[in-house]
Amino acid sequence: MNKIIIGISGATGIQYGIKALELLRDQDVETHLVISKAAELVRTYETAIKHEELLRMADKVYPSGDVGAAIASGSFRTMGMLIAPCSVKTLSEIATGVTSNLLSRAADVVLKERRKLVCLFRETPLHMGHIKSMAAVTEMGGIIMPPVPAFYTKPQTVDEIVTHTVVRALDLFGFDIPMPRWDDDHKARM
Template identity: 45%
Template sequence: MPAENPHHPKTRRRKRIIVAMTGATGAILGIKTLIALRRLNIETHLVMSKWAEATIKYETDYHPSNVKVLADHVHNINDMAAPISSGSFKTDGMIVVPCSMKTLAGVHSGFCDDLISRTADVMLKERRKLVLVVRETPLSEIHLRNMLEITRAGAVIFPPVPAYYIRAAGIEELVDQSVGRMLDLFDLDTGDFERWEGWQEK
């Protein structure tokens, strides 16, 4: 029997998501996203900025090397020839988690000076799902204008706002709820958080 051709249109591939991490606070959100995608058997392509690596070490008990092994493929942020930089590389979307205001501005302007902004630009031009998990407060007019215009271009802005109705016992439950809602946008169900079912007796 002939071997299956992975390039044949009838051959089904694993769902493929690009995960980018920038230096904004909230590194644990990116880490938990990778863990959830791995558990769901989603092929992941990871890109990290140097400040993401610094933030991981400062905010969590993880080392960047431990985070990288959670992904199926890791790409250097300066490698503009990486497969994910091309629209011909098929993906099911990209999530930038956390997303700094610098990265937001770069994507908004189309100034693709690194692999994160270039790949996000590819998502927009190919009309694929792009989710930006923006981390900043308070927001300036510049931030808000960038968010509005990039939303009009097709991206989804997802500030990780905690859901207090779940009455979380700690930060981990709040993180799980945020990650679960982010991945809902890709039609992926983590099963890790309580969904709203209306008022319940407590």
């Protein structure tokens, strides 16, 4: 069975990581979750989901301090990693290769093994340090994907906006999750 790592860092937008776990339940994939300490704090501010509920959404969960976990090794084969959301701290650690926790270490391993890394980078406005970190991760093979909403789908809820962004991110791993898509008639279609 394929495996994918889902990282949730401490930026606003924990809903993106939660939605990824929800959508991946119906896919033929095993989810491996790591949540930063800051993300746990954000969870209490942005959602009503309890810690235990979030952990139950994944097939396997790793403490952020466990740098010896399976996902920290290149011999543990995965499709790659989605970091949703990706904080400036996490992106900067990945860009420099100086990792302080399992989340950034797993991303570093994904890059060194030439696997897919997608970062839903949550920061604005940007200074040159942010832009250089984005460029460095891109040059290493990572994909920087700010969660920018698409309005051609005429979303009616925040959940529709979040879902569309997450499905687009999961598209990058080859998942085929139904959603409204742009077609030749320039209309969103299922």
